[in-house]
Amino acid sequence: MQFFKVKTVEETFSLIEENIPAIEQTEVRELAEALHYILAEPVIAKENVPSFDRSTVDGYAVRAKDTYGSSESMPGFLTLVGEVKMGEVPTVSVSNGKAVYIPTGGMLPRGSDSVIMIEHCEDVDGLLNTYKQNAPAENVIRTGEDIKEGEILVNKGTKLRPQELGALASLGITHVSVFRKLKVGYLSSGDEIVPYQTETLSAGQIRDINYLTIAGLANEWNVDVVYGGIVKDDFDEFKQKARELYDQVDGLILSGGSSVGAKDYTTDVIQSLGDPGVFVHGISIKPGKPTILALANGKPVIGLPGHPASAMIIFQLFGQRILRKLKGEKTEHKPERIFARMTKNIPSSPGRSDYIRVHLFEKDSEWWAEPIIGKSGLITTLVKSDGIVEITSEKEGVLQGEYVPVFVSR
Numbered sequence: 314m315q316f317f318k319v320k321t322v323e324e325t326f327s328l329i330e331e332n333i334p335a336i337e338q339t340e341v342r343e344l345a346e347a348l349h350y351i352l353a354e355p356v357i358a359k360e361n362v363p364s365f366d367r368s369t370v371d372g373y374a375v376r377a378k379d380t381y382g383s384s385e386s387m388p389g390f391l392t393l394v395g396e397v398k399m400g401e402v403p404t405v406s407v408s409n410g411k412a413v414y415i416p417t418g419g420m421l422p423r424g425s426d427s428v429i430m431i432e433h434c435e436d437v438d439g440l441l442n443t444y445k446q447n448a449p450a451e452n453v454i455r456t457g458e459d460i461k462e463g464e465i466l467v468n469k470g471t472k473l474r475p476q477e478l479g480a481l482a483s484l485g486i487t488h489v490s491v492f493r494k495l496k497v498g499y500l501s502s503g504d505e506i507v508p509y510q511t512e513t514l515s516a517g518q519i520r521d522i523n524y525l526t527i528a529g530l531a532n533e534w535n536v537d538v539v540y541g542g543i544v545k546d547d548f549d550e551f552k553q554k555a556r557e558l559y560d561q562v563d564g565l566i567l568s569g570g571s572s573v574g575a576k577d578y579t580t581d582v583i584q585s586l587g588d589p590g591v592f593v594h595g596i597s598i599k600p601g602k603p604t605i606l607a608l609a610n611g612k613p614v615i616g617l618p619g620h621p622a623s624a625m626i627i628f629q630l631f632g633q634r635i636l637r638k639l640k641g642e643k644t645e646h647k648p649e650r651i652f653a654r655m656t657k658n659i660p661s662s663p664g665r666s667d668y669i670r671v672h673l674f675e676k677d678s679e680w681w682a683e684p685i686i687g688k689s690g691l692i693t694t695l696v697k698s699d700g701i702v703e704i705t706s707e708k709e710g711v712l713q714g715e716y717v718p719v720f721v722s723r
């Protein structure tokens with residue numbers, strides 16, 4: 314009889330951190346095709362952004378001191394000497410007592426240090442009445458204020474979000490070196506599992522749910538999935554299919570057979586794939602206790618519990634971390650969570666982390682979390698839920714009205 318040597322959630326996170334390597338292969342991608350890829354080398358700014366002082370408003374470029382003392386009741390007077398054209402170097406400059414018209418984004422003319430907004434002036438036949446005093450640098454973006462030449466703009470290991478792509482574009486960078494896209498293999502196991510396309514089920518059969526839920530999550534994380542099909546509860550067949558798939562991919566996900574029943578071969582199959590092998594079998598968590606995590610010759614292998622809600626929750630909690638590590642992503646994991654108030658008391662055993670599926674609703678300007686009660690074999694518990702409440706291992710549950718963190722599903 315096998316027994317689980319159960320790890321806590323925190324121990325499991327540390328073991329993932331210690332055990333999972335990053336893939337080393339990189340590729341160069343065109344910037345517009347690099348969204349959600351992980352940067353493989355730092356990007357150092359080769360120029361200033363902006364490369365010139367620019368106005369942030371439509372107005373008049375002035376010397377701030379020439380506007381001192383101007384107010385609604387006591388306007389100042391400046392002589393208009395020309396205008397700045399967009400995208401061009403100004404041909405006029407600003408000297409004492411002078412002003413130049415400038416559109417939003419235009420280059421500040423020599424001699425000026427700030428821009429006074431159109432709303433605060435009046436052009437009376439070339440004499441500019443100023444009704445407000447300006448501070449130096451007011452309504453101006455300075456050269457290099459956004460990005461300074463020589464600074465590290467984006468570090469190695471950063472996931473490229475739209476804002477990083479925008480910043481790289483501002484420097485004229487068209488290609489970036491990124492870690493290549495991951496490809497993981499997915500295999501379902503179980504004599505009762507049949508393809509989801511099966512029209513009529515025979516007695517005892519179940520359509521494969523986990524392929525769609527797990528591949529869907531992986532795709533959301535910019536990871537490709539190779540579907541290895543469904544294997545029967547037969548050690549030799551399972552081992553052979555797992556090996557074939559393992560050889561083609563960067564990591565392997567096996568669903569079902571993770572428990573310790575007579576036909577649960579997943580552990581033995583994983584051990585056959587390579588060293589060091591299993592580093593977690595059993596986590597003090599509900600749902601998902603029989604989870605298996607392993608590393609076989611540098612490739613992670615995840616044995617997910619078969620129950621569909623358990624498989625999804627476990628893959629979100631641990632699979633995502635494993636894949637982030639494998640992708641070379643270095644930025645700290647910050648899951649999206651909100652605080653909501655629990656509508657009911659929920660007991661929990663100390664020493665075990667519980668993940669409660671909840672429906673979120675807003676009442677009196679506050680978020681409330683209504684637990685969705687149901688077994689982890691029921692996929693609709695996740696269909697009805699908007700997120701997962703974490704009850705950490707040191708707690709004995711949560712009380713009605715208590716504020717709890719909810720990991721929101723998107």
Ligand SMILES: Nc1nc2c(c(=O)[nH]1)N[C@H]1C(S)=C(S)[C@@H](COP(=O)(O)OP(=O)(O)OC[C@H]3O[C@@H](n4cnc5c(N)ncnc54)[C@H](O)[C@@H]3O)O[C@H]1N2
Nearest residue numbers: 501503520521522523569570571572577617618619620623
């Ligand atoms: N004696 C014990 N029995 C069980 C324990 C335990 O600690 N001691 N843990 C239970 C928990 S918790 C879970 S979760 C399951 C996990 O078991 P397995 O990973 O071995 O999964 P299976 O037995 O293969 O399947 C469980 C369940 O899920 C259905 N399933 C499996 N794959 C799919 C799929 N791809 N799509 C849809 N449904 C799937 C399967 O038909 C079973 O009903 O073990 C408990 N037992």
Ligand code: MOO
Nearest residue numbers: 600601602623689
């Ligand atoms: O802990 Mo298992 O994952 O529910 O049914």
